[in-house]
Structure formats: C-alpha cells, structure tokens
Amino acid sequence: MSRFWSPIVHTLSPYVAGEQPQISGLVKLNTNESPYGPSPHATAAIAAANGDALRLYPEPTGIHLRKAVAATYWLDAGEVFVGNGSDEVLAHVFQGLLNHELPLLYPDITYSFYPTYCRLYGIKSVLVPLDEGFEIRLEDYRQPCGAIIIANPNAPTGIAKPLDWIEALVAEHPDQVVVIDEAYVDFGAETAIPLVKKYPNLLVVHTLSKSRGLAGLRVGFAVGQRHLIDALERVKDSFNSYPLDRLAQAGAVAAWQDKEWFERHRDMIIATRERLTVALQGLGFEVLPSAANFVFARHPGHPGGELAAALRAKAILVRHFNKPRISDFLRISIGTDAETDKLLTALGEILG
C-alpha cells in the first residue's frame, strides 16, 4: 500500500500464476506448458529474425500471422486479432466487448483471470455455479446478462462441451457477445471458429502457449466478425501499437504452419493423458474426463493441499487451488512419459 497509488490499484486482486522456480531437475507439471517445445521451424524463424532489423518497430497488426490463421479457417485476415499472449487478447476483450449495463456471466469454477479483469475494468459479473458433476449447464445461462464468457474445455476441470452445445449457447443469446476461450481446444474438443461466419455475436480466443509449445513467446489470437475485431483493434491502438515483436511474429507464423509437428506432439500429449488417467484411477483417484493437456483429480483419502506439498518435497510441482469446491483436487499438467512415470512413482510412495 502506498499513498502514491491510483485509487483503483487498492481494489485490484491480481491473478496468481503458477510458480516458475529455477530449480534443476524439477518435474514441472503446474502451468500447462508443453513438455515438447515448439516446432524447430519456429526456433529457426526466430533465429533468422534476430538481427539488425530489430532496430525497426515490427509490423503493428501481425498481418502475416493473421493471414496464416485466417487461411486455416477460410476466413479473412480482418476477422483475426492477435496479441501478446491470449491473456492480453482477453484483457482487450473484457474492456472492449464485455463491459455492459447488465452483468457478464461466467462459471464459478473457471480460469481465474476472468474475475481479475472484471475488477480491473469495473465489469459487473455474475458467477454461475457448475453442477455437481462440474458441468456447465445451458439453462443456467438463461438469465438477463450483458455478455458471456466460457472456457472450452473449461479450466481447471478439463471438461469440454460439444460444438452443438456451444452453438445453442451462442444462438440463445443473439444480443450478447459470447466469448469461447479455446486455450485447450486442440487436446480433445471441437473449435467453434467455423460458427463465426454464422453468428455475429461469437468471438473465439486461442493461444499458441499450450498446444504449440510457445508459452515463452507470448502469442494469442481472437477470431470473430469484423465489428468485434474492430473493437479489439480500437482498444489495442489505445494501449500498445506493437504488441507482437518481430521475433514473436516470425516464430508464431512458422509454428502455425508446421502442422506435422503440431499434430504429432498433440497426439503424444493425448496418449500420455490417457495413460496417466488410468494409472491415477488405479491409485484410487477420481479423475474428471479431460479434453485438455492436464487432468483434474482428487483422492478420497488425501486432501489436495497435502498431496501437492508431498509432491513438492519430491521436486514435483503440480497446481493446487485453495478454493471452495475444488480444494480437494490437484491439477496436473501432462508432461513427457518419463515425467509422468516419476509422478506416478512419487504418488505411489506418498499414498503408501
């Protein structure tokens, strides 16, 4: 606290990211990074972009990346917005599209950056409880609202909704923007991007941090009709004209275009997830059905906080949320097969 702070700073409750400790030999399964890293084409493109040209500002709109993403979905580059990680894209979405007279609706258990943005921008919101099975129910969103945001698959549950469910949600709210945060969609859900042509109220947000192995490069994007993208561009150009630097733009385009690398490593992560799920069940865990690059699991005999601490003592980091309804759970990112074996061995020892 300081008397020099602007009044709003006193009211903020900043997002708490998973820790990034600098400990060698650590098995790091706490922030849903890819265990495999980016395409070698991406690192080569970044190396090639590293040079004298760095004295020049980058292209301000990320046009090459926007074109590459648009081409994948048969869209126009004007229907794609790019930003410095999808967190920045989401920040502009909250400020530019989700702040209305009526409240924003989102699930009580979801990405914890959403309430953080609501505080930052003074957005009224109503948290809609997930049902007992941690599912989002369509009927619960049939209430007056200014906008809706949902992560699909949801985080930290990992549970995905099918595309016809998403379409029903979007179709039921023609006068509200519906944002689908698809940070984990590549690991087992179906993207809503093809619905963008049909629904002027749909915005879909993606990141290259998870399935493209580029959390360190900070690249995300949003897809929607022109009028929604225009709002994001207006906010962006009132904030930072050059959100994606030259290295990020070069690396992101190359990563996006390396379909073979992307699919191979995505499939490896899905296979490891399925193996981990079965093994955790064998150790007595209840594991929610995951369509993401993590699992959300609880053990009937051991609270989540206790297990997370015991794993940490064995140099294995997982995420525990000390929050109502989910404090029994661990969120475990999918690592390599070797990391998964270390995790399972450690859990076997801890559970005796």
Ligand SMILES: *Cc1c(COP(=O)(O)O)cnc(C)c1O
């Ligand atoms: C990881 C994550 C993001 C943010 O990703 P960036 O690294 O900022 O691109 C957004 N939404 C959800 C649900 C996430 O889990």
